[in-house]
Amino acid sequence: MKSIFIAGISGSIGQQALEVLKKEWFKDNFKIVGGSVYKSWDKLKEAINKYSLKSVGIVESNENISKTFNGCRVFTGVDAVERSMEFCNPDYSLIATSGFSGVQNTLKAIDVSQRVCLANKESIVCGGNYVLDYAAKLKREIIPIDSEHSAIFQLLMGETSTPEKIILTASGGSLRDYPVEALENVSVDEVLNHPVWSMGKRITVDSASMVNKSLELFEAYYLFKIKNIDVAINRNSRIHSMVQFSDGVIKMHYGLADMKIPIAFSISYPERNFVFDKPDFFSENIHFEKVDFDRYPSLKLAYSILGDAPLQNAFNAADEIAVDSFLKGSIKFADIYRTIYKTVNEIQKQFLFSKSLKFHNIDDILKVDKISRNIAKKYIMEVIE
Template sequence: MKKISLLGATGSVGTQTLEVIREHADQFSVAALAFGQNIDAALPIIHEFRPRLVSVKNKQVADQLRIQIDSGIKLVYGVEGMIEVASATDSDMLVNAVLGSIGLEPTLAAIEAGKTIGLANKETLVTAGHIVMQRAKESGVSVLPIDSEHSAIFQSIQGQDRSAISKLIITASGGSFRDLKREDLEKVTVNDALKHPNWSMGAKITIDSATMMNKGLEVIEAHWLFHMPYEKIETLIHRESIVHSLVEYADHSVMAQMGLPSMLVPIQYALSYPSRMKSRLTKPLHLSEIGNLHFQKVDTCRYPSVSLAYQAGKEGGTMPTVLNAANEVAVHAFLKKKIAFLDIERYVEKALEHHQTVHNPDLRTIEAVDKETRVFVADLIN
């Protein structure tokens, strides 16, 4: 029985993680979980999985929840509460499915506690990849990717000579506006942007998919996860989302991981690794029914967010932190209808231009730059 600590239990990846745990209740259990403030969604989860420890956003949410759950469940809150969940003594693995840079400190705490990390939180590696991967190496902790693209790469390198890898190819659906020209994006709405053609995801990730910033963030993640220089990481638009990513080797052989669009596969693989388990939750891929698969280069003039991410990644230091923080603030403003869709990347670019890079930053510097960037972009918007 593998005991799981879960951050972001009521979100898209969190609820799908619980689906996998539910299907394989003889293999997995929930030792601890964290969510924000959606008590209505969390209560059935708590009653079903009966974790001994639960963390919520703040004391107000904790006070509301306390009277509705078993008195034997320890209730904590805030970042400190998330850290306690992540490093829970009776858990074996942390699944970090929380959204945003708030997921960084709990990940580091779990590494220090010797937990295996199942990572679905992009910001952890984007903002502090050098710190996270170094500490994982020092602690002998495995960081297993849950993003479908990174899981695909991870699966494609099993049993292979990693020194023979010549290229990583990360695929992208192209997002909600892949059939629109750039000039058509001036007046698109929030509702338009949230209509992803292939995947069911949270609002922020869906917007990132529309701007293709999610692909830029994934490039930075891949750099740290697989110790790969940016010059050897490519992106490719693949409309069907059947080929989740590819790895090219020195002999020009290319390994690809394929399947119908579903986060359940990478989630289950991270939980069960190195084993594979049957699943009644997913459907088999019938290529004869798919018919054709399409691929095209990413036009960085059409999707400048990808270029911004490569630039920030190659610059390194605190620049990826600025990229991520500025994007989070801008996307939030767009979702609140304060700015236009194309303004998202414009504010990100302004933040990058404004920032003076700090190389080899420590955690305190990263946190300070993150806060400064958020204030800078918020002030520009206001």
């Protein structure tokens, strides 16, 4: 029986991973030994009691938490996730933490686990080549969980030919049918009303702006070492991605829009042991639309910086700051793109040497992220004033 640690156990992906691990084959082959949360101590206590966890981490807490709870070692503070992961020394680590903080979670997972089931796209977006090079050096497996990258990963299984093109699919998000001129003043509730997927708040906002697809563009470039990447809108999210080969053949990954499917595959790979509902493909049309860059300017910007690790890092940092401000009602939806654009341009001025620069250490990754966040915060303060 293999041990597994879930970083971000209380979040959307973490909770769905727990559902997967309850299923017959999974509960017979895996034991959850640890997990982490950002600040939800109640949910963490619940997980400790339910799964008899060996070690847990909580990053931020207002409570006076002891070092043990019900026989479980408890780590607190900014490095709590990494320390609890190291304490557990799991066979597999599933990284479901959101945002830039996941970079260091992933690096620790590579240190201690043979397989990293990766749902934190920022690990590759912000670190560029660094995280994947580090995993290769230690001979660790990284299996992507994002539905698009899981799809591409599966489509390339058994292939010896490199595809000419990757085609990422997108739902178009909650605002896909709004007039472009109306996007400036949409409400938070409108943005969070996703037509297909059930996700966390940040990723739902990012879906509406296609920042999420921008991050997936960066991630696909590093994971599959291909720069020729298109994006197509598939409204019902039945086609999760495609690969096109030199003979014109296009392979498509078809399936229901449910994150438990790629989560399960990342754990059971190379086998398929997850039993789930089957789509009725006779009753659904497969239809694709081109992306309108006037509606999704963030994606256009993303293409212009593809392969430039510091600028991709800045892109993500600015979005994290801007989305948080939008969700708090401090800025407008359209200000998210403006914040990203401003930040990327400022970082480009400061790092003129950075074209296709490779990150060689975590300190440089952290430095660019910190500078980018300060630029984004300063710009947002100007917008608010």
